[in-house]
Amino acid sequence: MKKFERNRRDREFSLLIRSRGKCERCGNTQTLQTAHVFSRRFLRIRWNPDNAFCFCCRCHWWAHDNPPFFTEFAKTRLGPKRYQDLLDERNNLSKLEV
Ligand SMILES: [Zn+2]
Numbered sequence: 001m002k003k004f005e006r007n008r009r010d011r012e013f014s015l016l017i018r019s020r021g022k023c024e025r026c027g028n029t030q031t032l033q034t035a036h037v038f039s040r041r042f043l044r045i046r047w048n049p050d051n052a053f054c055f056c057c058r059c060h061w062w063a064h065d066n067p068p069f070f071t072e073f074a075k076t077r078l079g080p081k082r083y084q085d086l087l088d089e090r091n092n093l094s095k096l097e098v
Pocket of ligand 1: 023024025026027028055056057058059060
């Protein structure tokens with residue numbers, strides 16, 4: 001995939017995630033950003049809505065500063081099945097696409 005196409009998809013995906021309207025951790029409605037559960041380098045799940053939360057910038061920093069807590073947050077919010085599906089999907093083709 002060309003960089004231009006990736007950037008276009010990133011923009012659209014970010015709009016979709018931020019349209020949730022408030023931070024999914026603290027409820028703030030300002031400075032909304034897209035926080036990926038698994039890195040964007042995993043192209044297979046880069047635009048999967050289960051792989052992203054709408055966070056305010058403070059909670060986005062919290063997620064990056066506290067990976068174990070963010071993982072727990074994601075597991076709780078998605079539930080064990082959806083989290084595992086996401087993990088499986090990440091592991092699936094990552095070797096081919098990274
Ligand atoms: Zn927040």
